[in-house]
Amino acid sequence: MSGPSKPPLIWLNIFIFLSSFLVAALLVPWYGITNGYGVEHFIWFLVAFSFCNLSITAGYHRLWSHKTYEAHWSLRFLFAIGGAFALQNSALHWSSDHRIHHKHVDNNDKDPYSAKRGFWFSHIGWMLREYNANTYADYSNCRDLHKDKIAMWQHKYYVPLALATNFGIPIAIGLLHGDIIGMLLIVGVLRLVLSHHSTFFINSLAHIWGSQPYTDKNTARDNAVLAVFTFGEGYHNYHHIFENDYRNGIYWWQYDPTKWLIKSCSFLGLTKKLRVTPKIKIEKAKAKQALSTASRNIDQLPNASMLNEALNKEFEALMGKLADYYDLKKQVLEAKKNDLAKKYENSLLKMRYQQMKQDLAAQRRSWESMVAQYA
Numbered sequence: 381m382s383g384p385s386k387p388p389l390i391w392l393n394i395f396i397f398l399s400s401f402l403v404a405a406l407l408v409p410w411y412g413i414t415n416g417y418g419v420e421h422f423i424w425f426l427v428a429f430s431f432c433n434l435s436i437t438a439g440y441h442r443l444w445s446h447k448t449y450e451a452h453w454s455l456r457f458l459f460a461i462g463g464a465f466a467l468q469n470s471a472l473h474w475s476s477d478h479r480i481h482h483k484h485v486d487n488n489d490k491d492p493y494s495a496k497r498g499f500w501f502s503h504i505g506w507m508l509r510e511y512n513a514n515t516y517a518d519y520s521n522c523r524d525l526h527k528d529k530i531a532m533w534q535h536k537y538y539v540p541l542a543l544a545t546n547f548g549i550p551i552a553i554g555l556l557h558g559d560i561i562g563m564l565l566i567v568g569v570l571r572l573v574l575s576h577h578s579t580f581f582i583n584s585l586a587h588i589w590g591s592q593p594y595t596d597k598n599t600a601r602d603n604a605v606l607a608v609f610t611f612g613e614g615y616h617n618y619h620h621i622f623e624n625d626y627r628n629g630i631y632w633w634q635y636d637p638t639k640w641l642i643k644s645c646s647f648l649g650l651t652k653k654l655r656v657t658p659k660i661k662i663e664k665a666k667a668k669q670a671l672s673t674a675s676r677n678i679d680q681l682p683n684a685s686m687l688n689e690a691l692n693k694e695f696e697a698l699m700g701k702l703a704d705y706y707d708l709k710k711q712v713l714e715a716k717k718n719d720l721a722k723k724y725e726n727s728l729l730k731m732r733y734q735q736m737k738q739d740l741a742a743q744r745r746s747w748e749s750m751v752a753q754y755a
């Protein structure tokens with residue numbers, strides 16, 4: 381059947397994915413027709429689904445894989461439980477895979493879920509065979525996690541934790557509402573299947589479908605639709621270039637509940653040292669990407685060299701203004717910090733700053749209208 385080069389199948393994973401999918405597709409609607417579901421099924425589904433997915437996005441991904449902030453042990457404990465409930469292996473194992481994914485993104489030989497191997501492989505195929513049997517011997521790319529007692533505890537007891545949460549939580553809720561089977565189907569199986577595939581979309585769809593505002597050096601995309609189903613992880617193009625940022629959707633209007641959770645927890649003292657990328661770096665990356673797209677399109681035009689020269693001049697002007705503006709901004713912040721606030725109010729610095737702000741805004745407009753012509 382299968383070619384000699386293909387590694388052996390992992391039957392346990394195949395059984396879990398296939399049986400849960402079949403139950404969700406067949407038994408869940410059948411039970412709904414014969415017995416009916418109440419509003420409590422829907423509410424508990426949402427609670428359990430959010431608990432699982434946020435444990436993966438805020439815990440496994442932004443905390444353990446990327447260290448974008450620090451979290452109180454109680455929060456790490458919740459993420460460890462939710463991650464086992466999500467049935468995505470231990471945080472240590474997950475982070476090890478994920479760090480390789482970032483380091484060798486799109487490299488078919490090294491990236492464990494390389495999107496260049498196609499939708500199916502990056503979505504789920506990579507978990508169905510022993511593709512990486514020898515990479516997990518020591519988790520040497522996660523030495524920092526070896527010092528995290530909760531992560532190591534979860535790794536050691538992952539199987540009992542996964543079984544206890546996946547059966548225990550739905551059964552407990554079922555006892556509460558007098559419908560054990562209904563809750564096992566909705567909070568157990570349907571929640572698991574949807575939580576699995578919404579997370580898997582980050583590795584598949586978020587590397588295929590969407591825009592590339594920050595870089596086209598890898599396949600990662602920004603996709604607002606995916607962000608809705610993935611608690612904000614749809615802004616994957618941004619994430620792959622600035623992986624140390626606790627945010628994926630950086631603008632206030634971008635839907636990133638994982639970011640909101642991490643930030644809210646910082647007000648309660650549960651998270652700290654939230655890392656963000658300096659604004660100037662973000663804007664530079666964006667302008668560079670727009671430059672490369674525009675100049676590629678200009679190359680098709682008859683007067684390419686002249687247009688490219690003008691484009692590059694505009695780009696350099698923008699870079700210069702950006703550097704000046706952020707430099708001045710730093711000085712302003714410094715002045716305020718040194719309790720020079722009152723002096724600052726009427727100072728020359730303030731005037732220069734306001735002027736520079738306007739200059740930069742004008743330069744941005746001019747740059748944006750230029751690249752828009754060749755987008």
Ligand SMILES: [Zn+2]
Pocket residue numbers: 441445446478482619623
């Ligand atoms: Zn990542």
Ligand SMILES: [Zn+2]
Pocket residue numbers: 481582583587600616620
């Ligand atoms: Zn990725």
